[in-house]
Structures are given as C-alpha cells and as structure tokens.
Amino acid sequence: MANEKKTxxxxxxxxxxxxxxxxxxxxxxxxxxxxNKYDILPVHIQQDGRWIAGEVLKDKLADKSQLLLGDNPALENQAEHWLAPSAKTTGTKRPDIIFPLLHGPNGEDGTVQGLFELLNIAYVGSGVAGSAAGMDKVMMKDVFAAHDIPGPDYLSVAKYDWEQDAPTIIQQIKELIGYPCFIKPANCGSSVGISRCVSETDVSAAINEAFRFDTKVIIEEQVNGREVEIGVIGNHKLAVSVPGEIKTHSADFYDYQSKYQDGKSTLIxxxxxxxxxxxELEDVAKKAFRALNLSGLARCDVFIREKDQRVLLNEVNTMPGFTQYSMFPLLWKHTGLPYDQLIEKLIELGLERHADKQTIQYRINP
Ligand SMILES: Nc1ncnc2c1ncn2[C@@H]1O[C@H](COP(=O)(O)OP(=O)(O)O)[C@@H](O)[C@H]1O
Ligand SMILES: [Mg+2]
Incomplete structure (x- = not known):
C-alpha cells in the first residue's frame, strides 16, 4: 500500500x-x-569503513553525537542482517529504501550504490554509473564534452606519468591551459586538495598536494565570472530550482574554509x-543530468563567464550538501519545496526508480 509506513x-x-x-x-x-510516515534506521559508517546500524529512532535527535554509533557487536550484526539476509536471519526486516547521506569517495561515487543494486534495495539518488561519473571530474568533463556542454579547458594527469616526466606535463599546462589555473584531485569534494596556481613556480607543489588525495589530477583554466548553482530533481521528467549565487569574500576561491568554517561566503x-x-543555465543543468544518466537529484555548479555571459559547467554533485542551510535545500525552499517535502520527494523518486527496475527481465526465456 502506498501509504504504508516505510522503513x-x-x-x-x-x-x-x-x-x-x-x-x-x-x-x-x-x-x-x-x-508518522517513516521508521528511521540510522546506519553509521565509521571512518575505518565499518558499518554500525542502530535501532529505529523514536524521538528527534538532541545532539549530533547520538549519531556516533560505535563498537557494539550486537548492533554491528544487525547491519549485516538486513544487508545480506541469510537463512539464519530470515524474518529480519530490511529497509524499504536506503538514503545514503554520504559525500565523496565510497559514498557518492557508485561504490555503495553497487552494493544496493546487488541487494536489490531501493535507494535515493543516482545509480552506479551516474554516481561514478559525477564523482570523477575527468570522466564527468569528458562526458560533458561529448555532449557539447561547454566548460573550462582541462587536462588530466595520472600520478604515474607525473612521476615519470613532470617537465613535459608542466610544458603542457603552459601550452594548453595557461595561468592562473586550478589543480584538483579528480575524485574528491568540498574543495579538498584544490589549489589555484598563478604561475609555474607553485605548480609542482599544487600537483603534489592534489596527488595526496587521488592518483589522477585535473588541471583547468581559470574562469573569470560568477559562480552559480542550480538544483535538479526527477527521474524521467526533470524539475529545476531557482538559481543561487555564491560570493566568496575571504579567499581566492570557494575553498573548504569558506564552505564550512569561516562563514565568509554568501549565498544569494x-x-x-x-x-x-x-x-541557458536550466538547459545546461538538464542536459548534464541526462548526459551522466543521473536520477533523483543533483546540483549543477556553473560559472557565468564575465566576458561573454556564457554558462560554463563546472561540475555536477550527485549528493550535494544537504543540511537545512545548504545551497541545494535552500534553492528548493525558494522554489516552493520546503526541506521536509524535498526529502519526501527524493524518497518517492528512489522508490519509483526501483519499481521501474523491477520490470527488467534477467532471463532470455521467461
Ligand atoms: N576552472 C575554475 N575557474 C575558476 N574557479 C574555479 C575553477 N575550478 C574551481 N574553481 C573554484 O574552486 C572551487 C572548488 O572547485 P570544484 O571544482 O567545485 O571542487 P569541489 O568538487 O571540491 O567542490 C569552486 O567552487 C570555485 O570557487
Ligand atoms: Mg564544487
């Protein structure tokens, strides 16, 4: 029944x-x-990668520390039960849907989505391929380029090649990208490992810094202009939110500090x-969503280039920041979809996608 309480x-x-x-x-x-609509089962993935599931939550959380479910062997087993039901655990209730509120590698990159697919449990957000492509800045930009979606010029560098022949790569940066440029780990987020380089002097240090977080690095031309973001939700029919602009006051760019720590950035x-x-922005956002084969939700981040007002796609986030004060929920609130309803909508979209997939046939002759 559609109105049944979901776990x-x-x-x-x-x-x-x-x-x-x-x-x-x-x-x-x-x-x-x-x-009243949902039984919420918290699952804490510890920093060492261990999964600890709690009991269904009865009350609102008073403090974030309540989420730090830890070293309780009984709880640890519970996660196993619903993840991989066996003869031993028959009857253990599995969730109706999983809401992965995970950012970055091992959460937003298709790995955990692959597990959900194998378990055949519904989940919120994009599937394996879309999540993976949306996490890897090089793959993402290669797909955008193949779909003629404009973005900054970029160059991909593998750690192995950098270690073999750094001078050639430095030469390529000079010829193909120029300065200032941005150097980023291919798979990361929240501006971690990202540097802006104004000249060749600081490029080696910046590349080495980015290689701390990944074995592949992307180097991009600097775009001068405004930074604007827009939300997209949907599976088949896509809806876009109002746009939002980021103004960074203290730093060279929208770095980790200005995103989370010093409050020195303003969302308009x-x-x-x-x-x-x-x-143009709405069109780019929908095209990017489809090009990467996304579902559920995404936030598309673009630059509006100063010199010609062109929309250049920077990136797509398949699990954007999602606190009540984050850009994505705020964009939807201004579009007329408040936070609680947005969450509900995303759960519905996840269930819808899962239902669609149940029609797929896995045998040639049924
Ligand atoms: N090519 C670029 N031109 C100008 N600014 C950039 C460029 N790339 C990144 N930035 C700045 O760095 C920030 C973080 O880069 P981004 O690619 O969005 O990484 P992340 O995935 O960590 O958010 C952007 O929000 C922007 O302020
Ligand atoms: Mg970004």
Missing part, C-alpha cells in the same frame, strides 16, 4: 574526507523526517540572472 535506512559518515559533513547532514535530515538566492542566461 528508511539513513547511511552517514563514510570512509571519506567528507565524513564530518555527512554527520551534519544526517543530523539535519533525520530531524526533518516525518516519523535567487541569483539575479538575465532571462537568456537563466534559460
């Missing part, structure tokens, strides 16, 4: 540099979920854009 397993934490952010998100989402919602630019 939602909320996954948070994770083996990622964005562990802490995930906890903030989980606290915010869990407390906004309607307990809705962003003031010309009609033509807005139409």
């Amino acid at each position: 939602v397993a909320v996954l948070y934490g994770g083996k990622s540099t964005e562990y802490e952010i995930s906890l903030l998100t989980a606290f915010s989402v869990i407390n906004a979920m309607d307990r 919602i809705p962003a003031e854009l010309d009609e033509k630019v807005l139409a």
